[in-house]
Amino acid sequence: QVQLQESGPGLVKPSQTLSLTCTVSGGSISSGSYYWSWIRQPAGKGLEWIGRIYTSGSTNYNPSLKSRVTISVDTSKNQFSLKLSSVTAADTAVYYCARERGEWLAFYYYYGMDVWGQGTTVTVSS
Amino acid sequence: EIVLTQSPGTLSLSPGERATLSCRASQSVSSSYLAWYQQKPGQAPRLLIYGASSRATGIPDRFSGSGSGTDFTLTISRLEPEDFAVYYCQQYGSSFFGQGTKLEIK
Numbered sequence: 001q002v003q004l005q006e007s008g009p010g011l012v013k014p015s016q017t018l019s020l021t022c023t024v025s026g027g028s029i030s031s032g033s034y035y036w037s038w039i040r041q042p043a044g045k046g047l048e049w050i051g052r053i054y055t056s057g058s059t060n061y062n063p064s065l066k067s068r069v070t071i072s073v074d075t076s077k078n079q080f081s082l083k084l085s086s087v088t089a090a091d092t093a094v095y096y097c098a099r100e101r102g103e104w105l106a107f108y109y110y111y112g113m114d115v116w117g118q119g120t121t122v123t124v125s126s
Numbered sequence: 127e128i129v130l131t132q133s134p135g136t137l138s139l140s141p142g143e144r145a146t147l148s149c150r151a152s153q154s155v156s157s158s159y160l161a162w163y164q165q166k167p168g169q170a171p172r173l174l175i176y177g178a179s180s181r182a183t184g185i186p187d188r189f190s191g192s193g194s195g196t197d198f199t200l201t202i203s204r205l206e207p208e209d210f211a212v213y214y215c216q217q218y219g220s221s222f223f224g225q226g227t228k229l230e231i232k
Contacts, residue, residue: 037221047163047171047214049221060221063127096170102218110218112161112176114183119170 002027004097004117012091012124018084022097022117029078030055033103036080037113038071040093048093052100053080087124094119128152130215132224138232145202147227149215154195159218162191162200165226166211174213175200207231 008020022036029036037052051061053071061069065084073080084091098113129152139145149160157178163171173182175191178198188203202209210231215224 046226047165047216047223049216049223052221062221098170107156107158108218109158109177110161112173112182112216113163113171114173114176116170116172 002099002115004099004115006095006097006117006120008120008122010121010123012087012122013126014088014124015086018082018087018091018122018124020082020095020097020120020122021079022081024078024080024099028075029073029080030075033101035100035102036071036073037098037100038082039096039098039113040091041096041119042090042093050082050084050095089124092122092124094121128155128217128220128222130217130222130224132213132215132227134227135225136228136230138230139205140232141205141207143205145200145205145209145229147200147202147213147229149193149198149200149224151196151198151217155198155217155219157194157198160191160193160198161216161218163214163216163223164209164211165214171214202229205229 003025005023012018035054038050053059068085070083096119097117099115101111131150133148160178162175165171179191190201212226214226
């Protein structure tokens with residue numbers, strides 16, 4: 001059974017770069033019609049999708065964060081990573097990684113985010 | 127950019143009652159792109175429904191999804207105590223989530 005685990009610093013200073021890694025266990029990050037996403041949730045608020053990466057290396061990002069986000073994948077380590085630059089207090093949140101799946105049938109069919117990490121809290125503060 | 131608006135913001139019901147949660151898109155969404163999630167306090171979201179109406183693995187059949195175009199619905203036929211949580215809809219195209227509906231015990 002595939003499991004995801006986020007890791008990285010819990011405290012980041014303003015203007016610095018937030019860096020998180022999601023480790024995939026129980027399966028290969030390269031197998032199947034999967035892609036890999038980051039989502040965040042400020043305390044008491046809703047979910048915000050940050051971006052995703054396909055194992056081909058292509059990426060999609062939330063337009064509101066695109067200028068500051070980089071998502072990459074390291075298939076040799078079975079990991080994918082998030083970098084968010086120039087952080088402010090508004091970037092304080094629980095950050096989740098998740099697995100998504102979709103495939104082309106007669107049309108594109110999306111199977112949702114079916115596996116999630118437990119989440120890691122990142123606080124931006126000096 | 128497609129915006130998803132969920133209603134109501136909070137729904138107060140009793141166990142055993144039927145819950146109907148709405149997700150409205152600002153423009154037409156392919157049904158195959160629409161998913162629903164449940165989130166309990168301190169936990170990661172859990173996938174309930176994909177393709178607007180297909181239950182994810184292990185999801186009880188009291189959960190059902192329906193809808194097309196711009197209007198989608200998540201229905202919980204008979205509420206169990208463990209169903210009180212926050213529910214989000216999401217569409218693949220932009221991957222944006224709705225703002226959530228909190229289902230609370232009346």
